Amino acid sequence: MHTLLEMRSITKTFPGVKALDTVNLKVAEGEIHALVGENGAGKSTLMKVLSGVYPHGSYEGEIFYDGAEARFGGIADSEAKGVIIIHQELALVPLLSIAENLFLGNECAKGGVMNWPETFRRTEGLLKKVGLSESPATLVDKLGVGKQQLVEIAKALAKDVRLLILDEPTAALSESDSQALLDLMLELKAQGVTSIIISHKLNEVRRVADSITVLRDGSAVSTMSAATGEITEDRIVRDMVGRDMSARYPERDRKAGDMLMEVDGWNVFHAEHADRQVIHDIAFNVRAGEVVGIAGLMGAGRTELAMSLFGKSYGQNISGQVKLHGKPVDTSSVTKAIKAGLAYVTEDRKELGLILDETILRNTTLANLADVSSGGIINEAEETKVSERYRKAMNIRTPSVFQRVVNLSGGNQQKVVLSKWLFAGPEVLILDEPTRGIDVGAKYEIYGIINDLSAQGKGVVMISSEMPELLGMCDRIYVMNEGRFVGELTAAEASQERIMSLIVTE
Structure with missing residues (x-):
């Protein structure tokens, strides 16, 4: 099989940190090659070296592309050779149309004059290839994240992509959007496009990848081939974290104490549409030392519930009562919610959780x-x-x-x-997708922190789209659908099937 890409002894150092240490990577033409590893293992850094984000001269080692040494001085150089990278944070201009985004910097123009009929014709063809039926004139900010991801891939196809690099492409996508994207990758492979995918979702990686390279602490520790049947989730995890993780969820002495927080008759209306109710008469409680899960599909209202409880950060016309230690508390502003003993770890750490x-x-x-x-x-x-x-x-x-x-x-x-x-010393910590976009090793550490909090008698409310995580960590699980709680299960009663049947039958 023809080797399209070979990276030899790549070393990249930042002040105080060696991000990559003599990494070797080989990618065959026409394959989907997955890069996996813990956060900070060097996956994105390696791809930034490859695509010229970190230009030749800023790293040690050599890159051979299509049989010749490549010395990319920037993204324009790598794109000219058909190497296109799609970063985790999408690089689309929201207020421009799909057509304008697709050909930005790569315009269909002659003598400085745009050829719009040609632009729209080519856009329609590219959208068809990625399975989008939107008009080329549609503004990008009118599209969901899943469709924006497909627009990014269409943009890569507009540049005659040969090697497509996708950095965490499904991190922010729903299950159905993720499946559509993976199907598209397999379709592009059939058309001769080579892909490198960085992902934490091992089930997705195993579904599409022909080969998997595992990075750990800036070094490549193993490469596995699907053809030999050696790719197993346990082997990938072991290579990623450097130890056997037969127990994905740390053991915890489950002892629920006194009643800590009670929420009753909680109603919330949409932040912009005052006539649309998003949370309907919700009641739940959390005991000291208890981890309580909230399960539900995307759009069930879990984040809206959490944010409305935490200082009315979301919604309007909010009504209902919150009690801590049996006494009503005022959570009508973020400051008051913190003072009352609540904390909220947002699902969007980059936008809302950190400066x-x-x-x-x-x-x-x-x-x-x-x-x-x-x-x-x-x-x-x-x-x-x-x-x-x-x-x-x-x-x-x-x-x-x-x-x-x-x-x-x-x-x-x-x-x-x-x-x-x-x-901030909270009594109750609401965690919204606490392990989204982080690897198995870091997840285990976060689970350990959650267990420590429960051992200290804190109450933890855990919202997660990963059902195994809820089943592995929670003492009780409330099931949410369309803004309502449709069931409550103890740890002993809960299973993926029971949770899903509650969602679909209510």
């Missing part, structure tokens, strides 16, 4: 500045001490608390968000 350009230190103390200040002046020595304490306790992998959060891997960013809220 990315700030340091770990600043982010850690953000929700409880009163404890590191006196007379309105922050005590910087105390702030450093606190953030250093959480860096060690949470095993945040970074040389210093003065590192900017934007430079951390997803798992380490999530630990900073958790540190912020733990420092």
Whole structure:
């Protein structure tokens, strides 16, 4: 089989961190090659080296592409050779049309004049290839994330892609959108397009990949081939984390204590459409030391419920009662909710959970500045001490608390968000998709933190789209559908089948 890409002894160093250490990677023409590894293992860095985001000269080692050495000075150089990278954060311009996005920087023009009929004709053909029926004139911000991802792939096809690199392409997609994207990858493979996919979702990787390379701590530790039947989930996990993880969920002494939080008659109307009710008469409770799950499909209203409880951060015309330790509490603003003893770890850590350009230190103390200040002046020595304490306790992998959060891997960013809220000293912690977009090793550490909180007598409410996670971690699970709770199951009663049957039969 013809080798399309070979990366030899790639080493990339950032201040204080060796991100890649003599990594070798071989990709055969026409295959789908998966890159897996924990957050911070070097997967995205390796692909940025390949695509010229980190130009030749900024790393050590050699890249051979289609039999010749490639020295890409930037993205334009790699794209000219048909190497196209689609980053996890999509690079589309929301207020431009699909057609304008597809040919941005690659316009159908002559003498500086756009040929719109040609642009629209070519756009229609490309959209058809990726399974989209939208008009080329549709604005990108009118599309869901799944369709935007397909537009990115159409954009790659417009540039005559030979090697398509997809960085976590299904991280923000629903189950059906993810399946459609994976089907498209297999279709492109049939058309001769070679792909490299970075993903944490091992079931998806096993479904489409011909070969899998595992990175750990900046080194390539193994490459497996589907043809030999050696790809198993246990083997991938073992190579990723460097140990056998037969138990994905740490053991916990499950002992529910006194009633901690009670929510009753909770109703919420849509943030923009006052006549549309999104949460209907919800009642639930959490005991001290208990981990309570909320299961449901995308759009069931789980995040809307969590945000409306936490300082009315979402919705309008909110009614109902929240009690802590049997007494009604005011959670009508974020400040009041924190004071009452609630904390909310958002599913969108980059947009809503962190100030990315700030340091770990600043982010850690953000929700409880009163404890590191006196007379309105922050005590910087105390702030450093606190953030250093959480860096060690949470095993945040970074040389210093003065590192900017934007430079951390997803798992380490999530630990900073958790540190912020733990420092605020909550009674009840609401976790919204706490392990989204992070790898199995970091997930295990987050589960350990959740177990520690329950051992301290805290109440944890856990929203997750991963049913095995809810089944592995929770004492009780409430099942939610279309803004209502449609069932409650104990850990002993709960199974994926029972949860799904509650959703589809109600």
